[in-house]
């Protein structure tokens with residue numbers, strides 16, 4: 001298989017969602033560390049402006065957002081499967097719940113505790129990233145409410161695990177487990193040095209489950225520099241993609257479009273539409289440094305505009 005290159009940084013919880021999948025699938029992968037704030041000059045030639053973390057590169061194909069990264073991993077390394085037969089829809093829907101309903105309250109808990117220790121440049125970057133002022137005093141005041149929301153959401157996971165099943169929807173881990181592990185890992189690692197902090201101390205089933213997830217590890221990473229990753233892209237050609245002519249958007253192959261996340265890091269990426277399915281939208285761009293690149297995004301949570 002062509003190298004899986006993950007552009008990430010160690011403290012990124014969305015990256016841990018992907019790293020634990022590498023662990024479950026026992027994959028070897030290339031690890032490129034990127035900055036945790038803008039600018040990210042060596043990432044931009046690959047993504048065309050998309051700035052969030054992580055990004056998966058395979059040759060000259062670049063996959064943005066963990067929703068799509070996980071589906072692509074599943075395609076390239078199908079065993080063991082993270083989309084249990086007959087439960088793929090449930091696993092993906094639960095993953096959306098974890099990504100959107102649990103991640104933000106968990107961030108509120110963590111940032112309420114540590115925002116005042118983070119540098120001013122981080123505050124400024126995250127204000128731009130989220131479109132809301134990243135203010136340590138406000139975050140500290142909101143932390144109890146964030147803790148309670150995190151508790152209320154994680155109590156649903158506690159209820160799922162209460163019948164003794166080892167993972168959220170059965171005997172083996174799915175994409176839902178990887179997604180839920182993201183905020184739980186973040187709480188444990190950033191606040192508890194690996195131990196359960198409130199509200200996790202009230203959720204023994206979730207804590208025991210998180211230990212099972214941790215035991216999978218992160219697969220086998222080998223460091224790669226950002227410059228080497230750009231060389232890989234330059235030497236490769238993007239894989240062919242297809243545009244579904246029956247797509248409800250009415251968009252057609254060859255149209256110039258922009259694709260923009262609808263929540264955070266709302267930077268449009270423009271290019272020629274080369275792929276469109278219910279799961280993904282793909283645009284081809286040309287970068288003076290790396291040549292032709294195809295950037296892929298999930299459909300859910302992304303706005304496609306014809307230019």
Ligand SMILES: N[C@@H](CCC(=O)N[C@@H](CS)C(=O)NCC(=O)O)C(=O)O
Pocket residue numbers: 012013014015035036037038051052053054064065066067099129264265
């Ligand atoms: N929906 C995105 C969310 C990614 C996300 O918010 N990542 C955080 C880091 S965990 C981020 O991009 N922070 C700003 C940055 O790294 O520049 C995904 O699933 O990949």
